[in-house]
Amino acid sequence: ARPIRLTDYRAPAYRVSATDLTFRLDPTETRVTTRLSFERLGESPAPLVLLGERVKLISIKLDGADLSPDTYEITPETLTLRDVPAQFVLETEVEINPQDNKTLEGLYMSSGRYCTQCEAEGFRKITYFPDRPDVLSKYTVRVEAPKIGFPHLLSNGNLIEYGDLDDTHHYAVWQDPFNKPSYLFALVAGELDVLEDTFTTSSGRTVDLKIYVDTGMSARAAYAMDALKRSMAWDESAYGREYDLDLFMIVAVRDFNFGAMENKGLNIFNASLLLADPTTATDADYERIESVIAHEYFHNWSGNRVTCRDWFQLCLKEGLTVFRDQGFSSDQRGHAVQRIKDVKALRARQFPEDAGPLAHPVRPSSYLKIDNFYTATIYEKGAEIVGMLKTVMGPKVYRTALDHYFATHDGTAATLEDFLKSFEAVTGNDVSNWLNWYTQAGTPRLKITQTYDAAAKSLTLSLSQSTAPTPSQPTKAAVPIPVRLGILSEDGTPQSFGFEGQSQIEITYVLDQPFAAITLTDVAAAPVLSALRHFSAPVILEVEEPQSHLFARFKGDTDPFNRWEAAQKLAQNLILTGGDVAPYAEALKATLLDDALEPAFKALIMALPTEQGLAQEMSPVDPAAIHTRRKAVKAELSRALYPTLRDLYDAIQPPTTFSPDAQSAGGRALRNALLDLIMAGYGTADAAHQSELSALASAHYARADNMTDMIAALTALMSVHGEPYEAALDAFYARFKDEPLVIDKWFALQAACPHPETLARIERLSRHPDFDPKVPNRWRALVQNLASNNPAVFHGVFASDSYGYGFVVDQILTVDEFNPMTAARLVESLSGYKRYASPYREAMKAALESIMATPKLSKNVAELTAKALD
Numbered sequence: 001a002r003p004i005r006l007t008d009y010r011a012p013a014y015r016v017s018a019t020d021l022t023f024r025l026d027p028t029e030t031r032v033t034t035r036l037s038f039e040r041l042g043e044s045p046a047p048l049v050l051l052g053e054r055v056k057l058i059s060i061k062l063d064g065a066d067l068s069p070d071t072y073e074i075t076p077e078t079l080t081l082r083d084v085p086a087q088f089v090l091e092t093e094v095e096i097n098p099q100d101n102k103t104l105e106g107l108y109m110s111s112g113r114y115c116t117q118c119e120a121e122g123f124r125k126i127t128y129f130p131d132r133p134d135v136l137s138k139y140t141v142r143v144e145a146p147k148i149g150f151p152h153l154l155s156n157g158n159l160i161e162y163g164d165l166d167d168t169h170h171y172a173v174w175q176d177p178f179n180k181p182s183y184l185f186a187l188v189a190g191e192l193d194v195l196e197d198t199f200t201t202s203s204g205r206t207v208d209l210k211i212y213v214d215t216g217m218s219a220r221a222a223y224a225m226d227a228l229k230r231s232m233a234w235d236e237s238a239y240g241r242e243y244d245l246d247l248f249m250i251v252a253v254r255d256f257n258f259g260a261m262e263n264k265g266l267n268i269f270n271a272s273l274l275l276a277d278p279t280t281a282t283d284a285d286y287e288r289i290e291s292v293i294a295h296e297y298f299h300n301w302s303g304n305r306v307t308c309r310d311w312f313q314l315c316l317k318e319g320l321t322v323f324r325d326q327g328f329s330s331d332q333r334g335h336a337v338q339r340i341k342d343v344k345a346l347r348a349r350q351f352p353e354d355a356g357p358l359a360h361p362v363r364p365s366s367y368l369k370i371d372n373f374y375t376a377t378i379y380e381k382g383a384e385i386v387g388m389l390k391t392v393m394g395p396k397v398y399r400t401a402l403d404h405y406f407a408t409h410d411g412t413a414a415t416l417e418d419f420l421k422s423f424e425a426v427t428g429n430d431v432s433n434w435l436n437w438y439t440q441a442g443t444p445r446l447k448i449t450q451t452y453d454a455a456a457k458s459l460t461l462s463l464s465q466s467t468a469p470t471p472s473q474p475t476k477a478a479v480p481i482p483v484r485l486g487i488l489s490e491d492g493t494p495q496s497f498g499f500e501g502q503s504q505i506e507i508t509y510v511l512d513q514p515f516a517a518i519t520l521t522d523v524a525a526a527p528v529l530s531a532l533r534h535f536s537a538p539v540i541l542e543v544e545e546p547q548s549h550l551f552a553r554f555k556g557d558t559d560p561f562n563r564w565e566a567a568q569k570l571a572q573n574l575i576l577t578g579g580d581v582a583p584y585a586e587a588l589k590a591t592l593l594d595d596a597l598e599p600a601f602k603a604l605i606m607a608l609p610t611e612q613g614l615a616q617e618m619s620p621v622d623p624a625a626i627h628t629r630r631k632a633v634k635a636e637l638s639r640a641l642y643p644t645l646r647d648l649y650d651a652i653q654p655p656t657t658f659s660p661d662a663q664s665a666g667g668r669a670l671r672n673a674l675l676d677l678i679m680a681g682y683g684t685a686d687a688a689h690q691s692e693l694s695a696l697a698s699a700h701y702a703r704a705d706n707m708t709d710m711i712a713a714l715t716a717l718m719s720v721h722g723e724p725y726e727a728a729l730d731a732f733y734a735r736f737k738d739e740p741l742v743i744d745k746w747f748a749l750q751a752a753c754p755h756p757e758t759l760a761r762i763e764r765l766s767r768h769p770d771f772d773p774k775v776p777n778r779w780r781a782l783v784q785n786l787a788s789n790n791p792a793v794f795h796g797v798f799a800s801d802s803y804g805y806g807f808v809v810d811q812i813l814t815v816d817e818f819n820p821m822t823a824a825r826l827v828e829s830l831s832g833y834k835r836y837a838s839p840y841r842e843a844m845k846a847a848l849e850s851i852m853a854t855p856k857l858s859k860n861v862a863e864l865t866a867k868a869l870d
């Protein structure tokens with residue numbers, strides 16, 4: 001297949017001034033009538049090329065006259081009319097089969113309801129259309145369906161008419177007053193319960209809010225509704241963005257390839273990211289629901305009002321919207337804790353992507369399937385770039401530039417250059433060097449060397465940056481790297497210093513060249529550098545310094561991010577290079593006993609680096625060594641700190657009533673982190689202590705009145721394994737067997753258990769009557785958890801002949817037959833094979849080769865597998 005290239009972009013030859021759609025819904029024979037008013041944009045005549053896949057053309061008319069088949073050409077992906085006037089109306093009728101559509105793109109059925117997913121290229125599975133984001137038009141949509149089974153008929157915009165067609169069928173007509181690209185079209189029809197509320201905007205308009213869910217589930221949408229209202233208020237105060245329709249709807253569906261979708265006025269959500277109550281959702285679920293509700297809502301401006309010219313500009317809406325939702329979460333839940341969580345996610349998902357064969361720039365230059373580019377690089381690294389711009393420009397200039405961007409490009413399809421130009425327009429400065437962040441793949445390394453001159457009381461910092469070659473980008477230019485920094489004394493006390501003639505406590509220096517040196521003056525004593533505070537840039541920082549400096553930052557850095565970072569580095573050194581655990585345990589104890597620190601922060605600082613994170617620091621990667629050494633260090637820490645951990649654990653009384661707010665969640669996070677570290681001592685404890693620990697974990701399970709504590713207890717029981725673990729799992733299943741979202745957790749938990757029996761258990765679970773690879777949530781719970789969250793079992797560290805790779809390959813190939821987009825996401829788990837030691841490297845490569853050798857692979861899986869093997 002031929003790649004699509006950014007350099008091949010051409011403006012559309014025709015604009016569509018109006019799109020009128022009529023759907024006669026039927027599970028296997030839905031009829032879609034499409035009436036499009038076209039106007040030629042260029043001077044000279046050009047063929048009209050419409051895109052359509054798996055649509056059966058029934059009739060076609062131009063300006064009311066039937067077209068004979070010799071006037072148009074149909075391929076499996078296009079409908080071309082060579083000879084058309086400068087202005088005309090084209091009317092087509094097509095037939096589609098929603099019930100058979102297991103790709104979950106276009107119009108499909110989920111739990112007996114009709115729903116759509118059109119981003120990125122799903123609209124072409126509904127009808128023939130110029131399905132590209134720079135063709136915007138006003139939509140009127142008529143939906144016809146049986147009354148029984150389909151009482152709700154929803155689409156974008158405002159409901160302008162509805163009524164009965166006859167005794168059995170009814171219809172609704174929706175009109176969206178805003179121009180939109182086809183990827184933002186949505187339709188939902190079915191039996192649903194609705195939770196209703198209103199929001200009054202800053203200009204005093206009342207917006208009706210409706211969340212549609214499975215019947216009987218509306219109470220579980222209350223948290224999402226609350227998060228939506230907080231998001232609407234936040235976007236007004238933080239960005240001056242007001243909602244623009246009188247109605248905002250969200251629908252939850254069970255079968256969905258992604259988290260959620262920002263269709264204009266009719267967001268569609270994966271039910272797992274919308275429904276929550278304390279007995280079924282964890283604090284992590286509540287947190288994610290809050291952020292995804294915000295994310296999709298914020299797209300109304302960053303994505304919908306200003307959309308993308310082409311899919312290469314995807315991060316224009318995604319990077320910016322992630323940055324906006326992170327800002328919201330940070331205001332709701334605390335800046336330090338949120339930043340640590342965001343950076344953990346960036347390092348866990350984006351850094352490996354940037355370091356492997358699938359590395360691509362935030363704005364890629366070519367693709368086979370755009371679905372393969374909904375990646376951590378485009379989302380999370382894209383957000384980091386916006387964050388760096390804000391850091392460098394300052395919050396006021398940032399806000400003015402964003403106002404300028406929204407005002408200038410409202411109602412249009414924009415580019416990254418347009419976004420950067422808004423910063424130029426308000427500052428008058430050239431910001432073109434920021435484009436390198438968008439066009440270059442790879443994580444830059446920032447090296448800092450320090451020279452302290454005690455006599456002159458000056459500290460000279462030499463800063464250099466470099467980025468390793470990535471596929472098809474052998475050389476790299478310098479990027480602007482904002483480095484926030486301060487200094488401490490050896491005992492951890494913050495120190496002021498002079499910089500460019502001013503006394504400072506912290507500065508942000510922008511390194512925009514390969515090398516630079518700066519001098520801090522009036523540095524009273526041998527300093528401890530605290531660089532890249534708040535993780536001011538998505539880079540890998542290398543500073544040569546003694547361990548004592550890490551301890552100083554761990555104990556006293558006023559920047560909580562760097563305090564956490566120092567603790568992680570120390571733990572990483574202990575695991576990867578060994579050493580005495582005692583000083584680290586002492587520092588951790590002091591942190592845990594510090595009443596000034598938030599519980600959520602303490603929970604984060606207690607968690608050792610993950611095996612996947614440690615793998616990024618080892619070359620070649622030996623997953624068995626990582627697993628064994630991490631487990632040993634954790635057990636030793638557990639032993640060293642047991643009395644403290646136990647006292648702290650016993651002192652926390654869980655509240656009698658549940659609240660999902662950040663403070664309560666932080667309390668639970670700390671208590672569960674304490675339990676986790678306590679249980680790490682199980683394997684090396686004597687029999688008496690083992691039975692005490694087993695009883696503790698079982699009691700935690702028995703007393704749990706919310707899903708967070710239940711999952712923590714089940715995880716704790718993994719260390720005990722055997723009867724107590726099995727009994728708890730069985731009890732959990734029996735209690736929640738009719739709750740699909742909780743049964744997803746039951747599958748996920750077992751798939752993530754680092755135990756020699758797990759692979760056999762996963763294989764058994766794949767034959768469980770509740771396992772269905774056609775339901776992405778269930779499939780991801782089992783398969784993705786093995787591949788991404790259970791490195792020990794995935795890499796077969798317990799028994800050298802049983803890697804998890806074969807199981808994952810079989811699953812990729814099974815799902816690729818009907819849902820290529822979801823299947824392809826799992827290829828990434830094998831793609832880093834070159835970094836692994838033998839025999840893992842050969843076995844992972846063989847697994848990829850077996851995928852490649854399979855006939856009839858989808859474009860999605862073929863593109864990623866070929867790149868992974870390149």
Ligand code: HT7
Nearest residue numbers: 119120257258260261262371374
């Ligand atoms: N903008 C949405 C992306 C999305 C998507 C992409 C490909 C296939 C299915 C999909 N569903 C949703 C989600 C978002 O970033 O807000």
Ligand code: ZN
Nearest residue numbers: 295299318321
């Ligand atoms: Zn998004």
